[in-house]
Amino acid sequence: MDRLVPPEYAGWQRHEPELRRMTTAQLIDEIQDGPPDRRLAALAVIDLAEVPLPVIEDWIRILPEAEVNELAGAIPVQRPNTSAEEEAKWVEVARLGYERRRVATFLVMLGSALEGLEAKDAALAAETWNIIAGWVENVYDRLALAGDLEALADIELFLFENYLDRRPLLDVFAQLVERHERLALRVSTDPAAYLANVPEEGRRRVLEAAERGGGLDFAESWSILEETV
Known part of the structure:
Protein backbone atom coordinates (compact mmCIF):
# COMPACT_ATOMS: atom_id res chain seq x y z
CA MET A 1 0.00 0.00 0.00
CA ILE A 75 18.98 9.91 9.99
CA PRO A 76 21.65 7.16 9.92
CA VAL A 77 21.69 5.94 13.53
CA GLN A 78 23.17 2.76 15.04
CA ARG A 79 25.43 1.89 12.13
CA PRO A 80 28.02 -0.69 13.22
CA ASN A 81 31.09 1.24 12.09
CA THR A 82 29.93 4.70 13.17
CA SER A 83 32.00 6.45 15.85
CA ALA A 84 30.52 7.67 19.11
CA GLU A 85 31.11 11.24 17.99
CA GLU A 86 29.14 10.63 14.80
CA GLU A 87 26.29 9.07 16.79
CA ALA A 88 26.31 12.10 19.10
CA LYS A 89 26.02 14.32 16.02
CA TRP A 90 22.83 12.52 15.00
CA VAL A 91 21.44 12.96 18.51
CA GLU A 92 21.83 16.69 18.05
CA VAL A 93 20.36 16.63 14.53
CA ALA A 94 17.29 14.80 15.83
CA ARG A 95 16.96 17.19 18.76
CA LEU A 96 17.30 20.21 16.49
CA GLY A 97 14.80 18.75 14.04
CA TYR A 98 12.16 18.28 16.69
CA GLU A 99 12.85 21.66 18.26
CA ARG A 100 12.32 23.43 14.97
CA ARG A 101 9.61 21.37 13.30
CA ARG A 102 7.74 19.30 15.93
CA VAL A 103 7.79 16.22 13.70
CA ALA A 104 7.48 13.13 15.89
CA THR A 105 9.82 11.03 13.74
CA PHE A 106 12.68 13.13 15.09
CA LEU A 107 11.82 11.90 18.60
CA VAL A 108 11.98 8.30 17.41
CA MET A 109 15.38 8.90 15.86
CA LEU A 110 16.56 10.81 18.92
CA GLY A 111 15.95 7.77 21.09
CA SER A 112 17.55 5.46 18.55
CA ALA A 113 20.63 7.66 18.26
CA LEU A 114 20.99 7.76 22.04
CA GLU A 115 20.81 3.97 22.15
CA GLY A 116 23.51 3.83 19.49
CA LEU A 117 25.65 6.21 21.51
CA GLU A 118 25.20 4.08 24.64
CA ALA A 119 26.54 1.07 22.76
CA LYS A 120 29.66 2.96 21.68
CA ASP A 121 30.61 5.24 24.59
CA ALA A 122 28.81 4.91 27.92
CA ALA A 123 30.40 8.01 29.44
CA LEU A 124 29.53 10.24 26.50
CA ALA A 125 26.04 8.76 26.42
CA ALA A 126 25.50 9.57 30.11
CA GLU A 127 26.64 13.14 29.54
CA THR A 128 24.40 13.45 26.49
CA TRP A 129 21.38 12.04 28.34
CA ASN A 130 21.83 14.78 30.95
CA ILE A 131 21.73 17.41 28.22
CA ILE A 132 18.78 15.85 26.42
CA ALA A 133 16.80 15.41 29.64
CA GLY A 134 17.17 19.11 30.41
CA TRP A 135 16.03 19.95 26.91
CA VAL A 136 13.02 17.62 27.20
CA GLU A 137 11.99 19.30 30.44
CA ASN A 138 12.21 22.72 28.82
CA VAL A 139 10.36 21.79 25.65
CA TYR A 140 7.63 19.93 27.55
CA ASP A 141 7.00 22.97 29.73
CA ARG A 142 6.80 25.20 26.65
CA LEU A 143 4.45 22.87 24.83
CA ALA A 144 2.21 22.60 27.88
CA LEU A 145 2.08 26.38 28.15
CA ALA A 146 1.10 26.55 24.46
CA GLY A 147 -1.55 23.85 24.92
CA ASP A 148 -0.03 21.64 22.20
CA LEU A 149 -1.56 18.35 23.33
CA GLU A 150 -0.48 16.44 20.22
CA ALA A 151 3.17 17.31 20.71
CA LEU A 152 2.97 16.52 24.43
CA ALA A 153 1.50 13.12 23.60
CA ASP A 154 4.36 12.47 21.16
CA ILE A 155 6.98 13.18 23.83
CA GLU A 156 5.15 10.95 26.28
CA LEU A 157 4.83 8.11 23.77
CA PHE A 158 8.26 8.15 22.17
CA LEU A 159 10.43 9.23 25.11
CA PHE A 160 8.70 8.79 28.46
CA GLU A 161 7.15 5.41 27.67
CA ASN A 162 10.48 4.04 26.46
CA TYR A 163 13.39 5.67 28.28
CA LEU A 164 12.49 6.34 31.90
CA ASP A 165 15.01 3.70 32.93
CA ARG A 166 17.62 6.36 32.09
CA ARG A 167 18.10 8.26 35.34
CA PRO A 168 18.40 11.80 33.93
CA LEU A 169 15.09 11.46 32.09
CA LEU A 170 13.42 9.88 35.13
CA ASP A 171 14.55 12.78 37.32
CA VAL A 172 13.08 15.28 34.86
CA PHE A 173 9.91 13.24 34.50
CA ALA A 174 9.26 13.29 38.25
CA GLN A 175 9.51 17.08 38.21
CA LEU A 176 7.19 17.40 35.22
CA VAL A 177 4.62 15.09 36.80
CA GLU A 178 4.52 17.32 39.85
CA ARG A 179 4.13 20.48 37.75
CA HIS A 180 1.56 19.32 35.19
CA GLU A 181 -1.77 17.99 36.43
CA ARG A 182 -2.68 16.43 33.09
CA LEU A 183 0.51 14.37 33.13
CA ALA A 184 0.05 13.51 36.81
CA LEU A 185 -3.40 12.11 36.07
CA ARG A 186 -2.17 10.11 33.07
CA VAL A 187 0.72 8.60 35.00
CA SER A 188 -1.23 7.81 38.15
CA THR A 189 -4.14 6.18 36.29
CA ASP A 190 -1.92 4.16 33.93
CA PRO A 191 1.43 3.88 35.70
CA ALA A 192 2.52 0.70 33.94
CA ALA A 193 2.67 2.54 30.61
CA TYR A 194 5.47 4.70 31.99
CA LEU A 195 7.05 2.84 34.89
CA ALA A 196 7.17 -0.83 33.92
CA ASN A 197 10.96 -0.75 33.43
CA VAL A 198 11.74 1.65 36.29
CA PRO A 199 13.19 0.38 39.61
CA GLU A 200 10.91 0.48 42.64
CA GLU A 201 12.49 3.59 44.16
CA GLY A 202 11.88 5.49 40.95
CA ARG A 203 8.31 4.25 40.70
CA ARG A 204 7.54 5.44 44.20
CA ARG A 205 9.14 8.80 43.59
CA VAL A 206 7.15 9.40 40.41
CA LEU A 207 3.81 8.31 41.87
CA GLU A 208 4.35 10.41 44.97
CA ALA A 209 5.09 13.35 42.67
CA ALA A 210 1.94 12.54 40.69
CA GLU A 211 -0.15 12.72 43.86
CA ARG A 212 1.33 16.12 44.68
CA GLY A 213 0.70 17.21 41.10
CA GLY A 214 -3.02 16.48 41.19
CA GLY A 215 -3.13 12.79 40.26
CA LEU A 216 -4.53 9.86 42.18
CA ASP A 217 -3.47 9.17 45.75
CA PHE A 218 -0.19 7.29 45.92
CA ALA A 219 -1.81 4.20 47.46
CA GLU A 220 -4.35 3.98 44.65
CA SER A 221 -1.86 4.48 41.82
CA TRP A 222 0.57 2.02 43.43
CA SER A 223 -2.18 -0.57 43.62
CA ILE A 224 -2.95 -0.06 39.93
CA LEU A 225 0.72 -0.48 39.10
CA GLU A 226 1.07 -3.69 41.11
CA GLU A 227 -1.93 -5.17 39.32
CA THR A 228 -0.54 -4.45 35.85
CA VAL A 229 3.20 -5.23 36.02
Whole structure:
Protein backbone atom coordinates (compact mmCIF):
# COMPACT_ATOMS: atom_id res chain seq x y z
CA MET A 1 0.00 0.00 0.00
CA ASP A 2 1.32 3.44 -0.92
CA ARG A 3 2.11 5.78 1.93
CA LEU A 4 -0.35 8.63 2.33
CA VAL A 5 1.27 11.85 1.15
CA PRO A 6 -0.09 15.16 -0.18
CA PRO A 7 -1.15 15.11 -3.86
CA GLU A 8 1.98 16.88 -5.09
CA TYR A 9 4.03 13.80 -4.14
CA ALA A 10 1.89 11.28 -6.03
CA GLY A 11 3.99 8.59 -7.69
CA TRP A 12 7.19 9.55 -5.90
CA GLN A 13 8.32 5.92 -5.53
CA ARG A 14 8.68 5.54 -9.30
CA HIS A 15 11.74 7.79 -9.19
CA GLU A 16 13.65 5.70 -6.66
CA PRO A 17 15.39 3.29 -9.10
CA GLU A 18 16.79 6.19 -11.11
CA LEU A 19 17.78 8.20 -8.05
CA ARG A 20 19.58 5.27 -6.43
CA ARG A 21 22.09 5.45 -9.28
CA MET A 22 22.89 9.10 -8.59
CA THR A 23 25.78 10.46 -6.55
CA THR A 24 25.17 12.21 -3.26
CA ALA A 25 25.92 15.55 -4.92
CA GLN A 26 23.27 14.88 -7.56
CA LEU A 27 20.75 13.87 -4.90
CA ILE A 28 21.45 17.07 -2.99
CA ASP A 29 20.69 19.02 -6.18
CA GLU A 30 17.41 17.13 -6.57
CA ILE A 31 16.40 17.96 -3.01
CA GLN A 32 17.39 21.59 -3.44
CA ASP A 33 15.82 22.23 -6.84
CA GLY A 34 13.66 19.30 -7.95
CA PRO A 35 9.86 19.02 -8.03
CA PRO A 36 8.13 17.68 -4.89
CA ASP A 37 7.84 14.04 -5.96
CA ARG A 38 11.52 13.81 -6.89
CA ARG A 39 12.58 15.63 -3.72
CA LEU A 40 10.74 13.09 -1.58
CA ALA A 41 12.23 10.18 -3.51
CA ALA A 42 15.72 11.65 -3.20
CA LEU A 43 15.30 11.99 0.56
CA ALA A 44 14.23 8.35 0.70
CA VAL A 45 17.46 7.12 -0.89
CA ILE A 46 20.15 9.61 0.14
CA ASP A 47 22.79 8.71 2.72
CA LEU A 48 22.74 11.62 5.14
CA ALA A 49 26.15 10.61 6.48
CA GLU A 50 27.55 11.97 3.21
CA VAL A 51 25.65 15.28 3.39
CA PRO A 52 27.29 18.32 5.04
CA LEU A 53 25.67 19.18 8.36
CA PRO A 54 24.83 22.79 7.38
CA VAL A 55 22.87 21.44 4.41
CA ILE A 56 20.88 19.11 6.67
CA GLU A 57 20.17 21.99 9.03
CA ASP A 58 18.90 24.08 6.11
CA TRP A 59 16.63 21.24 5.00
CA ILE A 60 15.20 20.95 8.51
CA ARG A 61 14.37 24.62 8.36
CA ILE A 62 12.93 24.96 4.85
CA LEU A 63 11.54 21.66 3.56
CA PRO A 64 7.78 20.98 3.66
CA GLU A 65 6.53 18.69 6.42
CA ALA A 66 6.24 15.51 4.33
CA GLU A 67 9.85 15.92 3.22
CA VAL A 68 11.07 16.79 6.71
CA ASN A 69 9.43 13.61 7.98
CA GLU A 70 11.32 11.62 5.33
CA LEU A 71 14.51 13.44 6.29
CA ALA A 72 14.01 12.52 9.94
CA GLY A 73 13.57 8.86 9.07
CA ALA A 74 16.77 8.94 7.04
CA ILE A 75 18.98 9.91 9.99
CA PRO A 76 21.65 7.16 9.92
CA VAL A 77 21.69 5.94 13.53
CA GLN A 78 23.17 2.76 15.04
CA ARG A 79 25.43 1.89 12.13
CA PRO A 80 28.02 -0.69 13.22
CA ASN A 81 31.09 1.24 12.09
CA THR A 82 29.93 4.70 13.17
CA SER A 83 32.00 6.45 15.85
CA ALA A 84 30.52 7.67 19.11
CA GLU A 85 31.11 11.24 17.99
CA GLU A 86 29.14 10.63 14.80
CA GLU A 87 26.29 9.07 16.79
CA ALA A 88 26.31 12.10 19.10
CA LYS A 89 26.02 14.32 16.02
CA TRP A 90 22.83 12.52 15.00
CA VAL A 91 21.44 12.96 18.51
CA GLU A 92 21.83 16.69 18.05
CA VAL A 93 20.36 16.63 14.53
CA ALA A 94 17.29 14.80 15.83
CA ARG A 95 16.96 17.19 18.76
CA LEU A 96 17.30 20.21 16.49
CA GLY A 97 14.80 18.75 14.04
CA TYR A 98 12.16 18.28 16.69
CA GLU A 99 12.85 21.66 18.26
CA ARG A 100 12.32 23.43 14.97
CA ARG A 101 9.61 21.37 13.30
CA ARG A 102 7.74 19.30 15.93
CA VAL A 103 7.79 16.22 13.70
CA ALA A 104 7.48 13.13 15.89
CA THR A 105 9.82 11.03 13.74
CA PHE A 106 12.68 13.13 15.09
CA LEU A 107 11.82 11.90 18.60
CA VAL A 108 11.98 8.30 17.41
CA MET A 109 15.38 8.90 15.86
CA LEU A 110 16.56 10.81 18.92
CA GLY A 111 15.95 7.77 21.09
CA SER A 112 17.55 5.46 18.55
CA ALA A 113 20.63 7.66 18.26
CA LEU A 114 20.99 7.76 22.04
CA GLU A 115 20.81 3.97 22.15
CA GLY A 116 23.51 3.83 19.49
CA LEU A 117 25.65 6.21 21.51
CA GLU A 118 25.20 4.08 24.64
CA ALA A 119 26.54 1.07 22.76
CA LYS A 120 29.66 2.96 21.68
CA ASP A 121 30.61 5.24 24.59
CA ALA A 122 28.81 4.91 27.92
CA ALA A 123 30.40 8.01 29.44
CA LEU A 124 29.53 10.24 26.50
CA ALA A 125 26.04 8.76 26.42
CA ALA A 126 25.50 9.57 30.11
CA GLU A 127 26.64 13.14 29.54
CA THR A 128 24.40 13.45 26.49
CA TRP A 129 21.38 12.04 28.34
CA ASN A 130 21.83 14.78 30.95
CA ILE A 131 21.73 17.41 28.22
CA ILE A 132 18.78 15.85 26.42
CA ALA A 133 16.80 15.41 29.64
CA GLY A 134 17.17 19.11 30.41
CA TRP A 135 16.03 19.95 26.91
CA VAL A 136 13.02 17.62 27.20
CA GLU A 137 11.99 19.30 30.44
CA ASN A 138 12.21 22.72 28.82
CA VAL A 139 10.36 21.79 25.65
CA TYR A 140 7.63 19.93 27.55
CA ASP A 141 7.00 22.97 29.73
CA ARG A 142 6.80 25.20 26.65
CA LEU A 143 4.45 22.87 24.83
CA ALA A 144 2.21 22.60 27.88
CA LEU A 145 2.08 26.38 28.15
CA ALA A 146 1.10 26.55 24.46
CA GLY A 147 -1.55 23.85 24.92
CA ASP A 148 -0.03 21.64 22.20
CA LEU A 149 -1.56 18.35 23.33
CA GLU A 150 -0.48 16.44 20.22
CA ALA A 151 3.17 17.31 20.71
CA LEU A 152 2.97 16.52 24.43
CA ALA A 153 1.50 13.12 23.60
CA ASP A 154 4.36 12.47 21.16
CA ILE A 155 6.98 13.18 23.83
CA GLU A 156 5.15 10.95 26.28
CA LEU A 157 4.83 8.11 23.77
CA PHE A 158 8.26 8.15 22.17
CA LEU A 159 10.43 9.23 25.11
CA PHE A 160 8.70 8.79 28.46
CA GLU A 161 7.15 5.41 27.67
CA ASN A 162 10.48 4.04 26.46
CA TYR A 163 13.39 5.67 28.28
CA LEU A 164 12.49 6.34 31.90
CA ASP A 165 15.01 3.70 32.93
CA ARG A 166 17.62 6.36 32.09
CA ARG A 167 18.10 8.26 35.34
CA PRO A 168 18.40 11.80 33.93
CA LEU A 169 15.09 11.46 32.09
CA LEU A 170 13.42 9.88 35.13
CA ASP A 171 14.55 12.78 37.32
CA VAL A 172 13.08 15.28 34.86
CA PHE A 173 9.91 13.24 34.50
CA ALA A 174 9.26 13.29 38.25
CA GLN A 175 9.51 17.08 38.21
CA LEU A 176 7.19 17.40 35.22
CA VAL A 177 4.62 15.09 36.80
CA GLU A 178 4.52 17.32 39.85
CA ARG A 179 4.13 20.48 37.75
CA HIS A 180 1.56 19.32 35.19
CA GLU A 181 -1.77 17.99 36.43
CA ARG A 182 -2.68 16.43 33.09
CA LEU A 183 0.51 14.37 33.13
CA ALA A 184 0.05 13.51 36.81
CA LEU A 185 -3.40 12.11 36.07
CA ARG A 186 -2.17 10.11 33.07
CA VAL A 187 0.72 8.60 35.00
CA SER A 188 -1.23 7.81 38.15
CA THR A 189 -4.14 6.18 36.29
CA ASP A 190 -1.92 4.16 33.93
CA PRO A 191 1.43 3.88 35.70
CA ALA A 192 2.52 0.70 33.94
CA ALA A 193 2.67 2.54 30.61
CA TYR A 194 5.47 4.70 31.99
CA LEU A 195 7.05 2.84 34.89
CA ALA A 196 7.17 -0.83 33.92
CA ASN A 197 10.96 -0.75 33.43
CA VAL A 198 11.74 1.65 36.29
CA PRO A 199 13.19 0.38 39.61
CA GLU A 200 10.91 0.48 42.64
CA GLU A 201 12.49 3.59 44.16
CA GLY A 202 11.88 5.49 40.95
CA ARG A 203 8.31 4.25 40.70
CA ARG A 204 7.54 5.44 44.20
CA ARG A 205 9.14 8.80 43.59
CA VAL A 206 7.15 9.40 40.41
CA LEU A 207 3.81 8.31 41.87
CA GLU A 208 4.35 10.41 44.97
CA ALA A 209 5.09 13.35 42.67
CA ALA A 210 1.94 12.54 40.69
CA GLU A 211 -0.15 12.72 43.86
CA ARG A 212 1.33 16.12 44.68
CA GLY A 213 0.70 17.21 41.10
CA GLY A 214 -3.02 16.48 41.19
CA GLY A 215 -3.13 12.79 40.26
CA LEU A 216 -4.53 9.86 42.18
CA ASP A 217 -3.47 9.17 45.75
CA PHE A 218 -0.19 7.29 45.92
CA ALA A 219 -1.81 4.20 47.46
CA GLU A 220 -4.35 3.98 44.65
CA SER A 221 -1.86 4.48 41.82
CA TRP A 222 0.57 2.02 43.43
CA SER A 223 -2.18 -0.57 43.62
CA ILE A 224 -2.95 -0.06 39.93
CA LEU A 225 0.72 -0.48 39.10
CA GLU A 226 1.07 -3.69 41.11
CA GLU A 227 -1.93 -5.17 39.32
CA THR A 228 -0.54 -4.45 35.85
CA VAL A 229 3.20 -5.23 36.02
